[in-house]
Amino acid sequence: MIIGLTGGIATGKSTVSNIIKSQGIPVVDADIISREVVMPEKEAYEKIVACFGEQILNDDKTINRAGLGEIIFNDSEKRTMLNDIVHPAVRKEMRRQADAYLRSGESLVVMDIPLLFESKLTHMVDRTWLVYATPEIQLQRLMKRDHFSEKQAMSRIHSQMPINEKKELADVVIMNNGSLSELENNVLSLLKQTEKQT
Numbered sequence: 084m085i086i087g088l089t090g091g092i093a094t095g096k097s098t099v100s101n102i103i104k105s106q107g108i109p110v111v112d113a114d115i116i117s118r119e120v121v122m123p124e125k126e127a128y129e130k131i132v133a134c135f136g137e138q139i140l141n142d143d144k145t146i147n148r149a150g151l152g153e154i155i156f157n158d159s160e161k162r163t164m165l166n167d168i169v170h171p172a173v174r175k176e177m178r179r180q181a182d183a184y185l186r187s188g189e190s191l192v193v194m195d196i197p198l199l200f201e202s203k204l205t206h207m208v209d210r211t212w213l214v215y216a217t218p219e220i221q222l223q224r225l226m227k228r229d230h231f232s233e234k235q236a237m238s239r240i241h242s243q244m245p246i247n248e249k250k251e252l253a254d255v256v257i258m259n260n261g262s263l264s265e266l267e268n269n270v271l272s273l274l275k276q277t278e279k280q281t
């Protein structure tokens with residue numbers, strides 16, 4: 084079984100994914116893969132430089148992620164251009180990693196995909212789990228974690244489908260408005276139920 088783990092920016096996907104990994108369940112992480120596929124030797128890198136110019140590079144020629152983020156989270160056309168370059172490579176690598184885990188005998192694999200609903204990728208998974216925090220808590224967590232101003236945080240939140248809309252689409256909603264230990268208990272009991280079904 085493949086579970087698609089999603090949420091809004093900073094609602095707690097990575098935190099949940101770490102709990103899942105601590106139980107020995109493999110997680111394929113779209114954010115990690117999206118960093119790997121834009122390394123200088125990769126195909127997507129050249130396309131990004133051609134599209135956004137050398138000014139989005141650091142001195143060591145790697146992509147300046149904060150700088151590129153400032154551009155694409157404030158301009159939906161540029162965001163679509165970046166997505167069109169990066170997403171096909173990410174999808175291909177996610178599929179490859181998930182298949183490898185399944186072939187090696189794992190019965191449960193989790194795919195952590197922030198844009199699962201936006202990119203219409205639900206066909207890649209058997210079930211969807213959404214990590215939910217209220218929009219107010221989401222904003223606070225994002226500002227605190229990334230030291231963003233409210234404006235910077237809101238531009239990122241508005242680049243995604245609103246979390247309350249995602250909540251309507253998910254098979255399972257993991258509430259994350261409380262403490263980290265409550266979250267851990269929720270996730271562990273959800274995993275127990277799920278493992279019985281696989």
Ligand SMILES: CC(C)(COP(=O)(O)OP(=O)(O)OC[C@H]1O[C@@H](n2cnc3c(N)ncnc32)[C@H](O)[C@@H]1O)[C@@H](O)C(=O)NCCC(=O)NCCS
Binds near residue numbers: 147148170196197
């Ligand atoms: C713009 C970039 C360079 C900023 O990098 P940075 O290291 O600051 O952020 P990071 O990649 O860790 O993403 C943090 C979160 O931002 C959100 N996010 C990232 N990209 C997007 C996007 N294109 N649209 C909406 N939300 C996004 C996700 O919730 C993600 O978890 C980077 O996010 C990127 O390359 N984005 C395009 C690829 C993408 O869509 N990645 C997300 C999943 S595949």
Ligand SMILES: Nc1ncnc2c1ncn2[C@@H]1O[C@H](COP(=O)(O)OP(=O)(O)OP(=O)(O)O)[C@@H](O)[C@H]1O
Binds near residue numbers: 260
């Ligand atoms: N229950 C909680 N209580 C307090 N802080 C939390 C809780 N859950 C998550 N956090 C914190 O909120 C921030 C966002 O969580 P996390 O990084 O897991 O979100 P994410 O959904 O993976 O974000 P992104 O979309 O940017 O990858 C982190 O600093 C994390 O430590």
